[in-house]
Amino acid sequence: MKTLHVDIKDVLGTVSQDEINKLDANAASALDKVLNGTGAGSDFLGWVNLPTETTDALLDDIVATAESLRRDCDTVVAIGIGGSYLGAKAVIEALSDSFAAYRPAEQGTPKVLFAGQNIGEDYLYELQDYLKDKRFGIIVISKSGTTTEPAIAFRLLKEQLERQLGLEEARKRIVAITDAQRGALRRLATEEGYKTFVIADNVGGRYSVLTPVGLLPIAVAGFDIRALIDGAAEMEKMTNSADASNPAYLYAETRNALYQAGKKTEILVNYNPKLHFFGEWWKQLYGESEGKDNLGIFPAAVDNSTDLHSMGQWIQEGERTIFETVISVGESKHEKLIPSDEANLDGLNYIAGKHVDEVNKMAELGTRLAHVDGGVPNILVTIPALEEKYLGQLIYFFEKACGISGYILGINPFNQPGVEAYKRNMFALLEKPGYEKETEAIKARI
Numbered sequence: 001m002k003t004l005h006v007d008i009k010d011v012l013g014t015v016s017q018d019e020i021n022k023l024d025a026n027a028a029s030a031l032d033k034v035l036n037g038t039g040a041g042s043d044f045l046g047w048v049n050l051p052t053e054t055t056d057a058l059l060d061d062i063v064a065t066a067e068s069l070r071r072d073c074d075t076v077v078a079i080g081i082g083g084s085y086l087g088a089k090a091v092i093e094a095l096s097d098s099f100a101a102y103r104p105a106e107q108g109t110p111k112v113l114f115a116g117q118n119i120g121e122d123y124l125y126e127l128q129d130y131l132k133d134k135r136f137g138i139i140v141i142s143k144s145g146t147t148t149e150p151a152i153a154f155r156l157l158k159e160q161l162e163r164q165l166g167l168e169e170a171r172k173r174i175v176a177i178t179d180a181q182r183g184a185l186r187r188l189a190t191e192e193g194y195k196t197f198v199i200a201d202n203v204g205g206r207y208s209v210l211t212p213v214g215l216l217p218i219a220v221a222g223f224d225i226r227a228l229i230d231g232a233a234e235m236e237k238m239t240n241s242a243d244a245s246n247p248a249y250l251y252a253e254t255r256n257a258l259y260q261a262g263k264k265t266e267i268l269v270n271y272n273p274k275l276h277f278f279g280e281w282w283k284q285l286y287g288e289s290e291g292k293d294n295l296g297i298f299p300a301a302v303d304n305s306t307d308l309h310s311m312g313q314w315i316q317e318g319e320r321t322i323f324e325t326v327i328s329v330g331e332s333k334h335e336k337l338i339p340s341d342e343a344n345l346d347g348l349n350y351i352a353g354k355h356v357d358e359v360n361k362m363a364e365l366g367t368r369l370a371h372v373d374g375g376v377p378n379i380l381v382t383i384p385a386l387e388e389k390y391l392g393q394l395i396y397f398f399e400k401a402c403g404i405s406g407y408i409l410g411i412n413p414f415n416q417p418g419v420e421a422y423k424r425n426m427f428a429l430l431e432k433p434g435y436e437k438e439t440e441a442i443k444a445r446i
């Protein structure tokens, strides 16, 4: 069966198999905490059985809602930040034509744009200017329903949509995805009568891509969410045993052995530009889950071979505190052969007739070998192709491994207390009601 595969042989020059195996008991107990809810943060384990428990009725509802947005809109803006943005963005970018943004909109396939993931005034101005003459719709996503960045974007776009379409019509083109009961967005959605989907209490934002949070924008973009869930469900079943046949267990255990050996930064490497945002999604998943209690591998990402010409020098010869996890994609979707040229002035005839991807694969293999020789251990994660099913596998694989890895590290992988610090300061500086004391204190500092 074609499936995701993990290979750790290129770490064994840095940590031995025995050193990895020393973590077996810890890793088995970590997996048990994920599977049986016996660890810290166990009220956030709703994602563990999500793929196999996702009902046809929910998928039908998401597909029908997507169809109605696809019919009525030429542009759909997905508003959200962090886990309420990155999963959908990652999957849509991975599956889309690289130049889709520059092609004319096709009837029935709206462009999916994103907002609320920054507070850029120019970004929002230019987005609203672009939407002036568009038949647009909005998917507003916030688990808490109170996050400032998406709330600002929604206030602006909601007002624009109501102005362009009238109140009644605008309401039909807005879908809200939020908590079942709590938060400003839930209150607003109820009052306005928007179509809504619920983010379950027990699924944290960064683990929510396989809920309506990710599935609705992905379906609006025209991709097969059932295949995505099927792939994730396959991986759910493949990641329950406490041994190296479980790829999530193997990856989690190996990266912790590398961390203990002084490898403090992990670089997620791709050789396919469509995976750039997958790296962004992965950085939030691992960064928010593990970076606490003064612990945690720093998650970084590069896009090769592009970044071999910028970060390649550092990776090859900089401080030896890094390891890499390479996502290797088996097959390309399209064929492109390198042409022969009679004059051969560029000297490329030696690769004439080869697939571009064959050259790319040699860049990948050559780099992996060079980095291993340079003291950068490599974990290799292979998927057969960039298709919904394998992306579903990859997403679930990294989620399960993240839970296991966090418990091996000894932290709670499901909270993110540190994110509040900037919010408190921002609210104090903006003089938000209720923050009077903090405002006084912060003003005395600046």
Ligand SMILES: O=P(O)(O)OC[C@H]1O[C@](O)(CO)[C@@H](O)[C@@H]1O
Pocket (backbone or CB within 6 Å): 081, 082, 083, 084, 141, 142, 143, 144, 145, 146, 147, 150, 205, 206, 288, 416, 419
């Ligand atoms: O969906 P929400 O509640 O708007 O949160 C968005 C993101 O903000 C965080 O809560 C951090 O503040 C992330 O964990 C989350 O993915």
